[in-house]
Amino acid sequence: MEPRRLIYLLMIIAVAAPVMFGLSQAPSRLVSAERMYSVVDTVEVKPGEVALVWLDFGPNTVAENEPQAVVLLEHLFRRRIPVLLLSQYQQAEGFLRRIPQEIAERLEREMVGQTWRYGEAWVNAGFKPGGAIFIQSLVNAADIPKFLGRDVSGMPISNFPAFASIGGVERVKIVGEITGLVGVFDSIVQFFQKNGYRPTLVHGCTSITIPEAYIFLDSGQLKGLLEGIAGAAWYSEVIKKHFPLSDNSKLLVTNTALSAAHIMIIALIFAGNVVAFVSRSRRSRG
Amino acid sequence: MDSASLWTLSSTLIGGIATLAIFSFLIRENGFYRFFEHIFIGVAAGIAPMLTLRDFLWPQIIDPMRGVTITTYPDGTLSGPYQPLYLLYIVPMIFGSLYYALYSPRHAWLAKVVIGFTLGASGALAIRGFFSEVIPQLAGSFKPLVVISSGAISWSDSINNVIFVAILLLVLNYFFFTFGKEGSLQGKSAPLGRPLLMVCFGAFFGSTVMARLALLVERVQFLLQDWWTAVHTIVGIG
Secondary structure, X not given: OOHHHHHHHHHHHHHHHHHHHOOOOOOOOOHHXXXXXXXXXXOOOOOOOEEEEEEEOOOOOHHHHXXXXXXXXXXXXHOOOOEEEEEOOHHHHHHHHHHHHHHHHHHHHXXXXXXXXXXXXXXXXXXXXXXXXXXXXXXXXOOHHHHHOXXXXXXXXXXXXXXXXXXXXXXXXXXXXXXXXXXXXXXXXXXXXXOOEOOEXXXXXXXXXXXXXXXXXXXXXXXXXXXXXXXXXXXXXXXXXXXXXXXXXXXXXXXXXXXXXXXXXXXXXXXXXXXXXXXXXHHHHO | OOHHHHHHHHHHHHHHHHHHHHHHHXXXXXXXXXXXXXXXXXXXXXXXXXXXXXXXXXXXXXXHHHOOOOOEOOOOOEOOOOOHHHHHHHHHHHHHHHHHHHHOOOOHHHHHHHHHHHHHHHHHHHHHHHHHHHHHHHHHOOOOOOOXXXXXXXXXXXXXXXXXXXXXXXXXXXXXXXXXXOOOHHHHHHHHHHHHHHHHHHXXXXXXXXXXXXXXXHHHXXXXXXXXXXXXXXXXXX
């Protein structure tokens, strides 16, 4: 077998073994994810105020962004903060519908008798094109539900009591941006502000964009950060610490499979260097 | 099996076959891979205009202009009067459509008006965005070298800040190409920025590998759990 194909095979085995046998390890502690938990947990939201969460990801980054969206929305739902969901990315459409619905069903199974209903816990405003121009218009709107118009089902957002009295951007207390797209998160930082008012901003990024996101975290523009799957896994552990019935087993298996792949890469780099060193020594000895 | 379950089952099956087709490239270039690659490109190109039309242009622009967003209640009253101002949407729509004048050599100059407008607006947005994004980061990089916390020196924060400022200055120094003599302190310290940049590039590369592996984990989970269950269901039906 060609070495290249052997490497592919070993990588797939390393990833598949934890998934097949349901192996999971406790995730590493990530300070930025923990900070994000405490920010979301302590932000003060009065009746009529909301959280606004952008799910700007598609199938290309779903592996990292979906777990992040799940833990953030789960936390907001547990805190009973109404969530206005929207996206600047067309391919997020399916996730905007599926993810909150699945979380609501899971929470209802966990806490029998309590409900998380569409229109009360969340509203899906859908895909909104226009990028920075749309964000500026949204921020400057005197009445956000009126500006957004209708949800994805065609229902006026102002018909939902939890969202009817939002008014302007000052009533948006927390903004979550889950994306792996370059430039999309930047436009939120740049334009989501009005007359000096900036809501608390938290972000879930893919591993590729972690180095860029740290700059925003360091400057204080960002209050909390989820770094790839590892960030989501640690956030889910913190949720579990506060709500022991929360089920994060699948996410922990995913995180473990990722770690197994990392160990395999390190082992392959080590083995490759040893083989190269030995064969060079043999050649030099003739 | 109801139609929703059948739809989920068939989309899962097709998704698994498509995943295996794309992964087959790891063995060698083949027709199976090419076929699904073309399908992917076609779907990705087609979904954007379709969703823009369905989720934005139609419900947000066309319907209000037509007045179909006004609800008629059972007693015959309306949820609101028709707003003729919505018809003003036609003006930017016509202006934007001038972009397609590019396809006519005689009228191509009309597209330049739209392009000029777009460039001007984008430039203005970029300038505003730059200041609101970069200025706080610049201010954030001015860190105190000695951090006093609760009346005492916080050694860990102070060391962190010293390292941060030292790296910032060394890397900035590396990019001074216009002045500085060999043998001067600036000239001697400039090469120190290079290994620091290498560390940074290494971190970028490591995080890129991690992102790609996350995609692999997600696909393997899909194949071993969702797709395999769907295959079992089909075999069970058969």
